[in-house]
Amino acid sequence: xxxxxxxxxxxxxxxxxxxxxxxxxxxxxxxxxxxxxxxxxxxxxxxxxxxxxxxxxxxxxxxxxxxxxxxxxxxxxxxxxxxxxxxxxxxxxxxxxxxxxxxxxxxxxxxxxxxxxxxxxxxxxxxxxxxxxxxxxxxxxxxxxxxxxxxxxxxxxxxxxxxxxxxxxxxxxxxxxxxxxxxxxxxxxxxxxxxxxxxxxxxxxxxxxxxxxxxxxxxxxxxxxxxxxxxxxxxxxxxxxxxxxxxxxxxxxxxxxxxxxxxxxxxxxxxxxxxxxxxxxxxxxxxxxxxxxxxxxxxxxxxxxxxxxxxxxxxxxxxxxxxxxxxxxxxxxxxxxxxxxxxxxxxxxxxxxxxxxxxxxxxxxxxxxxxxxxxxxxxxxxxxxxxxxxxxxxxxxxxxxxxxxxxxxxxxxxxxxxxxxxxxxxxxxxxxxxxxxxxxxxxxxxxxxxxxxxxxxxxxxxxxxxxxxxxxxxxxxxxxxxxxxxxxxxxxxxxxxxxxxxxxxxxxxxxxxxxxxxxxxxxxxxxxxxxxxxxxxxxxxxxxxxxxxxxxxxxxxxxxxxxxxxxxxxxxxxxxxxxxxxxxxxxxxxxxxxxxxxxxxxxxxxxxxxxxxxxxxxxxxxxxxxxxxxxxxxxxxxxxxxxxxxxxxxxxxxxxxxxxxxxxxxxxxxxxxxxxxxxxxxxxxxxxxxxxxxxxxxxxxxxxxxxxxxxxxx
Amino acid sequence: xxxxxxxxxxxxxxxxxxxxxxxxxxxxxxxxxxxxxxxxxxxxxxxxxxxxxxxxxxxxxxxxxxxxxxxxxxxxxxxxxxxxxxxxxxxxxxxxxxxxxxxxxxxxxxxxxxxxxxxxxxxxxxxxxxxxxxxxxxxxxxxxxxxxxxxxxxxxxxxxxxxxxxxxxxxxxxxxxxxxxxxxxxxxxxxxxxxxxxxxxxxxxxxxxxxxxxxxxxxxxxxxxxxxxxxxxxxxxxxxxx
Numbered sequence: 001x002x003x004x005x006x007x008x009x010x011x012x013x014x015x016x017x018x019x020x021x022x023x024x025x026x027x028x029x030x031x032x033x034x035x036x037x038x039x040x041x042x043x044x045x046x047x048x049x050x051x052x053x054x055x056x057x058x059x060x061x062x063x064x065x066x067x068x069x070x071x072x073x074x075x076x077x078x079x080x081x082x083x084x085x086x087x088x089x090x091x092x093x094x095x096x097x098x099x100x101x102x103x104x105x106x107x108x109x110x111x112x113x114x115x116x117x118x119x120x121x122x123x124x125x126x127x128x129x130x131x132x133x134x135x136x137x138x139x140x141x142x143x144x145x146x147x148x149x150x151x152x153x154x155x156x157x158x159x160x161x162x163x164x165x166x167x168x169x170x171x172x173x174x175x176x177x178x179x180x181x182x183x184x185x186x187x188x189x190x191x192x193x194x195x196x197x198x199x200x201x202x203x204x205x206x207x208x209x210x211x212x213x214x215x216x217x218x219x220x221x222x223x224x225x226x227x228x229x230x231x232x233x234x235x236x237x238x239x240x241x242x243x244x245x246x247x248x249x250x251x252x253x254x255x256x257x258x259x260x261x262x263x264x265x266x267x268x269x270x271x272x273x274x275x276x277x278x279x280x281x282x283x284x285x286x287x288x289x290x291x292x293x294x295x296x297x298x299x300x301x302x303x304x305x306x307x308x309x310x311x312x313x314x315x316x317x318x319x320x321x322x323x324x325x326x327x328x329x330x331x332x333x334x335x336x337x338x339x340x341x342x343x344x345x346x347x348x349x350x351x352x353x354x355x356x357x358x359x360x361x362x363x364x365x366x367x368x369x370x371x372x373x374x375x376x377x378x379x380x381x382x383x384x385x386x387x388x389x390x391x392x393x394x395x396x397x398x399x400x401x402x403x404x405x406x407x408x409x410x411x412x413x414x415x416x417x418x419x420x421x422x423x424x425x426x427x428x429x430x431x432x433x434x435x436x437x438x439x440x441x442x443x444x445x446x447x448x449x450x451x452x453x454x455x456x457x458x459x460x461x462x463x464x465x466x467x468x469x470x471x472x473x474x475x476x477x478x479x480x481x482x483x484x485x486x487x488x489x490x491x492x493x494x495x496x497x498x499x500x501x502x503x504x505x506x507x508x509x510x511x512x513x514x515x516x517x518x519x520x521x522x523x524x525x526x527x528x529x530x531x532x533x534x535x536x537x538x539x540x541x542x543x544x545x546x547x548x549x550x551x552x553x554x555x556x557x558x559x560x561x562x563x564x565x566x567x568x569x570x571x572x573x574x575x576x577x578x579x580x581x582x583x584x585x586x587x588x589x590x591x592x593x594x595x596x597x598x599x600x601x602x603x604x605x606x607x608x609x610x611x612x613x614x615x616x617x618x619x620x621x622x623x624x625x626x627x628x629x630x631x632x633x634x635x636x637x638x639x640x641x642x643x644x645x646x647x648x649x650x651x652x653x654x655x656x657x658x659x660x661x662x663x664x665x666x667x668x669x670x671x672x673x674x675x676x677x678x679x680x681x682x683x684x685x686x687x688x689x690x691x692x693x694x695x696x697x698x699x700x701x702x703x704x705x706x707x708x709x710x711x712x713x714x
Numbered sequence: 715x716x717x718x719x720x721x722x723x724x725x726x727x728x729x730x731x732x733x734x735x736x737x738x739x740x741x742x743x744x745x746x747x748x749x750x751x752x753x754x755x756x757x758x759x760x761x762x763x764x765x766x767x768x769x770x771x772x773x774x775x776x777x778x779x780x781x782x783x784x785x786x787x788x789x790x791x792x793x794x795x796x797x798x799x800x801x802x803x804x805x806x807x808x809x810x811x812x813x814x815x816x817x818x819x820x821x822x823x824x825x826x827x828x829x830x831x832x833x834x835x836x837x838x839x840x841x842x843x844x845x846x847x848x849x850x851x852x853x854x855x856x857x858x859x860x861x862x863x864x865x866x867x868x869x870x871x872x873x874x875x876x877x878x879x880x881x882x883x884x885x886x887x888x889x890x891x892x893x894x895x896x897x898x899x900x901x902x903x904x905x906x907x908x909x910x911x912x913x914x915x916x917x918x919x920x921x922x923x924x925x926x927x928x929x930x931x932x933x934x935x936x937x938x939x940x941x942x943x944x945x946x947x948x949x950x951x952x953x954x955x956x
Contacts, residue, residue, distance in 0.1 A: 534776055609726040611735070611777045640729040642951065648735055648784030649727075656779050 001314045002260060004063065005267035009315065011060050012271065013682075015073030017096055017280035019103045022069065023232070024077035026050045028112045031080075038156070040163035040450040040467065046080075047167050047233050047453060051174035054232070056181045060275055062197045063217075063268035065178035065205050066224040068231050068276040075100060075280045078234055079109050080449060082117040086237075089282040091573040092688075094699050096280050118449050122236025122278060124442075126378040127468065129457035130386030131247040134226045135219045138211040139168040145462045157465025160452065164462060167453035171229045172210045178225075179205035216251035216262075216304075220269045223247070227286070228276055230454045236278040238285045238378035238392070241320060242385040245290040245305040252302035258310055266304075266311035274317040283319040283691040285572075288312075289375035291334060292325025292354050295368050301331035309337045312348055316683040318692040323376045326654050327354040339646045342663045345638060345670070347687040350380070351661045352629075353622075353654040357382060360627025365563040366474055379691055380570045380660060381478075382629040386459040388474040390442070391566055391628040396434060396480035398578050399487035399545060400595060402426045404585050407494070408512070412505045416495045416541070420548050428552035435477050435556055435565065445469035478566040478628045479553060482578055485596035488531040488542045489587035489605065495541070496528045508586060515584040515591045526588035532601020533608040534615030542616075546625050566628035569599050572691055576701065594705065597688075598633035598662075599626070603708055610634055614653045622659035630660050633687065635709050638665040662687045668710035671695065675703060718764045719801035722756040722793060726777050732817035732838055734786025737777050739770070741792040741802070745823040746855045748844070750883050750912055750927040756793040767805035775812060787815030789840070796820045799828035806835035819879070821855075822862035829865045839869050839876040840908075845887050846899035854886055870903060877949055878905050882937055883912040883927045893940040901944040908949035909934050 001009065030049035034042035055070030068076050075096075077083065083105055085097040105113070133142065146165035150158065179202045186198035200217065207214070208222035223241065230239045248255075255262045278284050290305045312322050324330075324338050338349050354372070361371035361384070370384050377383035381391035406413065406422035413419035446467035455461045455468040464471055497503045503521070516522040529535045531542060553565045575595040583591040587602065596602040599620075600613045617632055636646070650661060664687050674681035678696035686695045686706050695703065720742035728736045743759035744751075755761065774788050781787045788809055795802045795818055806816045818832060819840040843866065845851040848859040869876055878900060882888060887896065900907060911934050912927035938948050947954050 608724075611727040611737075611780050614780075615776055642729070645729055645735055645784055648780050648786070652779040652783045655783075 002264040002267055004264050005271060005315055008061050008268060008271045008275075012072050012275055015071065017073050017075065017099050017277075019077065019100065020069045020074035021077050021106060021109065022054060023050055024079045024109045024112075025106075026053050027079055028108050031112065031116065038159035038163070039448055040160040040452045041166065043233070043450050044163035044166035044170065044452045047229075048170035048173075050232055051170045051229070052177075056178055058178070058181050058185050058198070061268055061272045062194055062201065063265065064221055064224045064272040065175070065182060065201050066228045066272060066276075068228050068278070072275045072277065073280055074277050076231070076236070076278050077109070078122050078236060079113045080116060080118060080234060081120045081122050082113055083109070084121055086121055086279060086282065087577055088573045089279050091576045092693070092699060092702060093280075093282050093697070096282055099280070123234040123449060123451060124392075124445060124469070125235040125238040126381055126383070126392040127235065127238070127389035127454065128240035128242040128375050128377045128383055128385040129226070129230065129454060130459060131223060131226075131242045131244070134209055134457060135213050135222050135247050136250070138209060139172055139226075139456075140210045142456050142462065143168050146456070149463055149465070153465045160450065160455070160465045160467060161462060163450070163452035164456035167233070168456055171225060171453060174229065175205040175209060175225050178202075213251075216248065216254040217265060219248055219251055220265065224269065224272050226457065227273065230451075231276065231278060231284070233451050233453050234449065235451065235454060236284070238287075238381075240287045240289070240375060240377040240383070240385075241273070242289060242375045243292070243300075243373065244288045245302060245308055246300050248304040249300075249302045252304050255303035255307040258303070258307045262307050263311060263314065266307050267315050270311050270315050270317060270320060273320050274315075281697060283693060285379050285691050286320040287376040287378065288320050288322045290322065290324055290349070291330060293327040293329065293372065295372040297329065299327070299329050299331050301334045305331065305334050306337055309334065309341065309349060313341050313346055316346070316685055318685055318694050321692045322349040323352050324349040325354055326351050326650070328655065335647070336643070339643050339650070343638065343641065343643055343646050343665055345664070345666045345684075347662075347664050347666070347685045347692055350376075350687070351650060351654075351663070352376065352382075353659050355654075356622040356657055356659045357627070359623035360566070361388070363564065363623055363627060364474075364476055364566060366476075370473070376629070378570070379572045380629045380631040381568055382627075384474070386457065387472055388476050389468070389472060390476050391478045391568055392480055392570070396478070396568070397427050397430055397549065398483045398595070399481060400483035400490060400585055400587070401578070401582060402430065403487040403490055403545075404582065407490075407586060408509065412509065415499055416491060416544075419491065419494075420544050423545065424548035424552050427549050428555060431479055431553055431556045431565070432559070434479070435560060438477050439560065442470045446471065475562070476566045476628075477562065478568050479549075481567060481569045482571055482575055483595040484542065484545065484569060484599060485531045485602045486585060486587045486589060487545055488538065489528075489602060490585050491541050491545070492530065492538045493525040493528040493588065494586050497524060512584045512586065516588070522588050525586060530587075530601055530605035532606045532613045532616045534612035539616050539619040543619060546620065550624070567626050568628035569626050569630040571595075571597055571631055573688065573702070597705065597709070599630045600632050600634065603705065610636055611649070614649070614658065618653065618656050618658055622657065626659065631662055632658075632660055633662055633664065633709065635664045635666075638667060641665065664710070666710060668707055671703075671707045671710055675707070717798075717801040717804060718766055719770060719798055719805060720759070720762040721765050721770070722753065722762045724774070727780070728789070731789040731791060731819060732787070732840065733815070734784035735777070735780045736786045736789045736817070737774050737781075738789045738791050739774070739795075741790060741795045741798055743797045744793045744821065745797065746794070746821050746857050748855045749923040749925065750881070750886070753793070759797065767801055768808055771805055771808040771812070774809065775814070778812075778814070781814065785815070787817065787837070789817040789819060791819040794821050794824060796824035796828040796832065799824070799831040803831050803835050806832065810835055821857065822865045823857045824865065826865060826868060829868050833869070833872045833874060837875060839874055840879050841866055841869065841876055841905075843878045843880055843896075843900055845892065846895040847892070850886070850892075866903060870905060876905050878903065878907045879910055880907060880937075881910045881912055882929050882934060884929050885925065885927070888929050888933050888937075890936065890940065893937045896937075897941050897944040897946060900941070901946055906947040906949045906954045907941055909937055
């Protein structure tokens with residue numbers, strides 16, 4: 001890590017989590033002034049007020065301007081949505097939730113929330129804007145486009161366009177505030193190096209994001225400001241940074257050789273993104289995607305791709321996180337840097353395969369050239385910058401819940417086929433309700449809580465005068481799933497022991513109601529081969545479940561006039577949340593226990609080793625089954641493993657059609673040492689399920705899960 | 715005639731049992747009784763599961779995608795696979811026909827006919843040579859040095875690719891005197907040597923001797939230096955160093 005990065009990192013490490021009411025106070029004051037406006041203009045007016053008043057932070061990071069609060073570690077308050085701790089934050093960072101829970105909400109803000117709160121703590125996120133227009137076009141050009149189209153469309157479209165222009169002006173004015181602040185800071189700085197940095201910051205903010213960037217620094221500065229402005233506007237979680245190396249390609253010459261200056265630039269950039277909290281230390285899952293091919297098959301890596309990876313390796317922050325798009329002709333040096341990082345236990349980059357991913361988007365009618373522009377927009381969810389960002393729809397089919405409910409119907413199923421038929425019927429009912437609910441929710445967002453700045457950075461929205469919540473080029477609602485491995489294991493066990501064995505259905509249902517009072521019976525269910533062991537008979541059950549899910553989903557999509565649904569199997573910490581409210585299940589799981597933490601085997605059940613996990617997953621058809629993204633945790637014992645082994649595992653999986661891999665090469669012994677001596681392992685990053693975290697900052701629950709996962713590696 | 719194999723277990727994705735990513739088949743039955751053995755359950759001939767070679771080959775081939783990209787393949791280990799030479803030969807022939815790289819790991823305490831039966835179907839022999847002193851070897855393992863050396867010589871005479879493997883065990887062969895004797899004896903075979911540090915992973919396991927067998931890095935370095943002085947090449951991290 002460069003010296004400047006170490007200084008910034010130390011400042012961030014010293015920051016205490018704290019609630020920052022400033023944004024909320026500004027909103028409460030500004031809202032009444034805009035109350036009678038069109039909702040988009042009200043949003044733009046409120047954003048203007050926030051960016052005009054919000055404290056600047058010029059001290060934490062002298063390389064890049066921009067902060068969502070006056071000092072790092074703050075919990076940003078968005079009363080337009082509400083107040084409280086995110087359910088996932090409660091699982092992942094419980095001590096942070098204690099800070100939130102202990103806070104007394106000021107009366108004026110509470111009154112405002114009671115009258116205007118939209119529910120939740122922030123807007124929907126899970127999006128990637130078109131950074132090309134931020135870096136190479138500039139916001140002034142967007143404002144000009146808004147003016148050019150001013151009279152088109154109905155009054156609603158015209159108001160939204162005006163709001164987009166206002167919001168862009170607000171961000172430009174915010175940059176000017178930073179420019180002024182940086183000039184003053186430079187003037188009183190005695191250290192010439194630091195003064196020069198502030199002067200460069202000031203010069204950059206005088207130009208970007210209003211105008212096109214001319215240098216790598218200006219480009220990154222434009223990205224920081226516009227990225228953080230989306231957070232401030234209200235998208236608290238999962239605002240992606242899109243295809244960063246492609247956006248920076250025109251400045252790649254500056255990154256050739258990855259000099260200390262380049263390394264310093266990228267490291268400071270990542271720390272600037274990392275520093276700005278929504279919920280303090282709680283991961284916002286801001287994803288950077290690099291690599292990949294374009295529609296002609298050309299590899300898109302450039303000198304910034306490697307520089308970005310090396311910066312991630314150096315700063316070891318859990319958030320942002322980085323995905324490398326793999327394809328058969330991926331730039332070898334970039335791939336080698338990635339494999340080397342993974343082998344050293346960095347737990348990044350995550351890997352996603354272009355071939356099935358693009359096929360998945362094309363299957364839904366997305367144009368080929370758009371499909372090849374895909375990126376990761378959240379934990380693992382896939383989208384297309386500025387064009388398709390509806391992958392994460394919140395609640396979706398939790399396979400094991402549906403399978404369990406079908407098993408517990410008054411008249412129990414008598415065969416696997418009958419059970420799957422009932423599953424299909426239940427999934428269809430659920431999807432019908434949820435997809436319609438999701439579409440309505442996005443429409444309501446556009447109507448009541450539009451985000452005009454974020455919308456201005458999307459494709460087509462200025463021309464159409466639409467909001468990004470429901471007005472992107474592609475409308476692709478998804479089913480957001482979990483618990484496939486539990487469902488397969490439950491069906492395999494019941495098929496072997498009940499439908500074709502000596503356990504009566506009554507005995508099983510009694511055992512489930514009593515949370516497995518007879519441990520010997522539970523052990524029999526656990527002894528049946530599970531998903532993730534490359535057993536064709538077991539893997540065929542997964543195929544049957546997903547075929548049934550498809551039939552149900554296709555009927556739902558057809559009824560809504562959609563080309564299909566994008567299915568995701570993304571877990572993050574939701575497997576804990578889902579498990580807490582689910583009783584005992586036929587896969588041998590006790591009531592309240594977590595579900596499987598990825599598309600791979602349930603914890604402790606991958607007895608045939610990692611290649612068998614990959615073998616099972618390869619029986620799926622990712623383009624059809626999980627076009628919206630999956631997370632597949634693959635723990636590998638680093639002892640004796642070399643880079644060529646790792647490369648063979650990755651390429652063997654991807655060439656045969658695998659979609660996504662999140663590899664952890666960390667031994668259980670190393671993790672246990674970190675539990676005993678956290679001070680020695682502050683930089684130990686682990687991949688949980690949909691986010692990275694510093695192991696020592698995780699809750700005891702999450703730590704134990706990671707240790708158990710590592711212990712079960714062959 | 716098809717002969718069945720008795721299998722203790724199959725371990726996929728191994729990095730230690732030959733080149734590349736390997737699937738290791740631990741076969742049932744061993745003539746030796748090494749006190750540090752981590753797989754005592756594989757020593758007896760009668761246990762394990764019975765498998766037909768063709769059926770087993772089909773299952774093993776499921777990892778082929780990873781072997782092909784890493785230069786890996788299948789390793790027969792044990793127990794000692796040469797104690798089931800007929801079935802092993804059928805399995806290895808089947809794998810060879812499919813173009814799979816094949817290793818056999820043996821302690822060499824097997825009938826010479828078993829060695830002869832496998833000479834044409836093994837791509838790399840991983841041949842244990844645990845101790846140069848016949849009395850110490852017999853006391854700790856029950857093996858006969860002369861018999862092992864005769865089999866080792868037979869494999870080498872066939873021109874087969876061979877690596878001598880030495881488990882380095884605390885209290886057994888971890889002294890400079892033992893290294894010196896080893897180097898003098900092994901040097902005659904003109905084959906590279908791979909030193910395998912003993913480890914204590916299996917000590918909690920039923921049937922495993924509770925004595926510590928692990929050695930530290932300085933023992934391995936000392937042993938390797940001694941072998942090098944005798945001109946013996948050391949195999950380390952899948953590459954051979956003079």
